[in-house]
Amino acid sequence: MTQNNELVDARNVVFERFTDMLLECNVISKRHTDMYPITDIGTKLFSGEEEKGDGEKETILATVNRMAAPFLGITSVGVHLLCYVRGNGDDDSSDDGDKTNIGLFQNVIKEAGEEAGIDPEVVTKNALSTGCLSQMTCKPNDGTCMKQSLYYIWDMEVDRKTFIPHPADGEVVQFELCTAKQLEYEVRYGNRLRPAMILVITDFLIRHGIITPDNESDYSKIIAAIHRERLVLEYVPP
Amino acid sequence: MTQNNELVDARNVVFERFTDMLLECNVISKRHTDMYPITDIGTKLFSGEEEKGDGEKETILATVNRMAAPFLGITSVGVHLLCYVRGNGDDDSSDDGDKTNIGLFQNVIKEAGEEAGIDPEVVTKNALSTGCLSQMTCKPNDGTCMKQSLYYIWDMEVDRKTFIPHPADGEVVQFELCTAKQLEYEVRYGNRLRPAMILVITDFLIRHGIITPDNESDYSKIIAAIHRERLVLEYVPP
Structure with missing residues (x-):
């Protein structure tokens, strides 16, 4: 669990750098006030894979600034x-x-x-x-x-x-x-x-x-x- | 117009023969009581082609027995x-x-x-x-x-x-x-x-x-x- 949190934190750092880059290159003009949680919605929605039971929460893999998310195909x-x-x-x-x-x-x-x-x-x-x-x-x-x-x-x-x-x-x-x-x-x-x-x-x-x-x-x-x-x-x- | 009707009649003869063939080969067990009109719905629905105006009727290209129609991809x-x-x-x-x-x-x-x-x-x-x-x-x-x-x-x-x-x-x-x-x-x-x-x-x-x-x-x-x-x-x- 701790290891998983560390992994999420490491991803978040990368996504923050990515957001900075988009700002520096004028691809986006500002940060959004919201952070966007990245979950495995892709496999859940459209693949043939098994879904989790209704009770189980989706795992948040990382969070990314809402302005940067679409550039990652999210x-x-x-x-x-x-x-x-x-x-x-x-x-x-x-x-x-x-x-x-x-x-x-x-x-x-x-x-x-x-x-x-x-x-x-x-x-x-x-x-x-x-x-x-x-x-x-x-x-x-x-x-x-x-x-x-x-x-x-x-x-x-x-x-x-x-x-x-x-x-x-x-x-x-x-x-x-x-x-x-x-x-x-x-x-x-x-x-x-x-x-x-x-x-x-x-x-x-x-x-x-x-x-x-x-x-x-x-x-x-x-x-x-x-x-x-x-x-x-x-x-x-x- | 007469020429077009002749073309439609000629197609209908072919589709009747096709229906006979399906019957002879036991692919279908009987004729349906309805005939199905074949129109250019395919191009109308899903292609990028121009549609006819609302007032204009669809052209019936041929008719085929309803039991035989799906075998033609209709x-x-x-x-x-x-x-x-x-x-x-x-x-x-x-x-x-x-x-x-x-x-x-x-x-x-x-x-x-x-x-x-x-x-x-x-x-x-x-x-x-x-x-x-x-x-x-x-x-x-x-x-x-x-x-x-x-x-x-x-x-x-x-x-x-x-x-x-x-x-x-x-x-x-x-x-x-x-x-x-x-x-x-x-x-x-x-x-x-x-x-x-x-x-x-x-x-x-x-x-x-x-x-x-x-x-x-x-x-x-x-x-x-x-x-x-x-x-x-x-x-x-x-």
């Missing part, structure tokens, strides 16, 4: 909670990386409280997990820094009169109720959504019957693309 | 309507191949009426398209006859008291209300569902928060698999 895992009122499609009210080693839904509950001031009991009772999406992004100017992301999605139907999310920890500036048509316009032609949100909202519009096979000729192509396995670098234990 | 397209009451997950009340060249949702409405006696107005008003799934199956005994299928899915929430589907055209024997737990048991351990229904019900249970990333360790692997592009043989126009 899959970023995030959770999104999409809140909507019937007849409307709301932008998601909270999202965040899977920072800690708690269950994914526990992470949703925690972040919904921190970022949007939503009562944990409300989320526990009403949020429904609906799937997961994958995306690979890169810097638009030169195609570098390909980043592989996996987003786990929850929907929560809310009452327009009583549900009032508010920026709690300052990470979100404001919340806005959008119609499904506004969201469809944004994913098709707009520039207000970042890539992860285009992905998540497109999936929402597909799952809720706004984008359909009869009004979108690329329907099945889009659905295949947002669920596609990507390159995942496997960790081979020594 | 993608089978079907639609499924899943009816459920809140708090329960119902097996789907109607499903059928995309036989004719009408819109997919029109096909759902038509089949829901024919197979389950559901009022077209009810389906038009309440059914929501939720996505599409892909599956490749083969004969379990020898692995032959790999069949590629694409299923377009609609959900319809119904009122348990007033919604009474009934076998209308005799294709369905009976309808049964199942709990989500029963359905989960069936897809995990049961033998009552055919492969297409295991696919469709698994997706339903994922989309409705019954199977979640925290209770199923293969969660993201399953989601990637049921949406994966498969081999599609492209038709290259002469």
Whole structure:
């Protein structure tokens, strides 16, 4: 156990040096405030290998600064909670990386409280997990820094009169109720959504019957693309 | 136009001979009552080629007996309507191949009426398209006859008291209300569902928060698999 901790510490030192290098070479402009835990998610998700039992925690192999992680081919895992009122499609009210080693839904509950001031009991009772999406992004100017992301999605139907999310920890500036048509316009032609949100909202519009096979000729192509396995670098234990 | 019809007729003759051959060699045991239209769905769905405008109908290149189609590598397209009451997950009340060249949702409405006696107005008003799934199956005994299928899915929430589907055209024997737990048991351990229904019900249970990333360790692997592009043989126009 001590030996293992020493190994993790040694790896962390290397990753810190790597982050310094990226900064010195102006590949990244700053350190992120979060550190990202590297686990063996690659083998867990897409290989044919046996999984650990549900009770067993994932082993953290090392931690790396979040800004440096994509340059190492590390899959970023995030959770999104999409809140909507019937007849409307709301932008998601909270999202965040899977920072800690708690269950994914526990992470949703925690972040919904921190970022949007939503009562944990409300989320526990009403949020429904609906799937997961994958995306690979890169810097638009030169195609570098390909980043592989996996987003786990929850929907929560809310009452327009009583549900009032508010920026709690300052990470979100404001919340806005959008119609499904506004969201469809944004994913098709707009520039207000970042890539992860285009992905998540497109999936929402597909799952809720706004984008359909009869009004979108690329329907099945889009659905295949947002669920596609990507390159995942496997960790081979020594 | 006449020349094109002659070409289609000539192809149909060849496919009829091919079906005869499969019968003579005992590869298939009988002719299906349906003929399957071959369109250029392959290039439409998964290649980078330009699509036709929404108004333009797909060209039928030939028709082939439904039993013989998978042996030609032809993608089978079907639609499924899943009816459920809140708090329960119902097996789907109607499903059928995309036989004719009408819109997919029109096909759902038509089949829901024919197979389950559901009022077209009810389906038009309440059914929501939720996505599409892909599956490749083969004969379990020898692995032959790999069949590629694409299923377009609609959900319809119904009122348990007033919604009474009934076998209308005799294709369905009976309808049964199942709990989500029963359905989960069936897809995990049961033998009552055919492969297409295991696919469709698994997706339903994922989309409705019954199977979640925290209770199923293969969660993201399953989601990637049921949406994966498969081999599609492209038709290259002469």
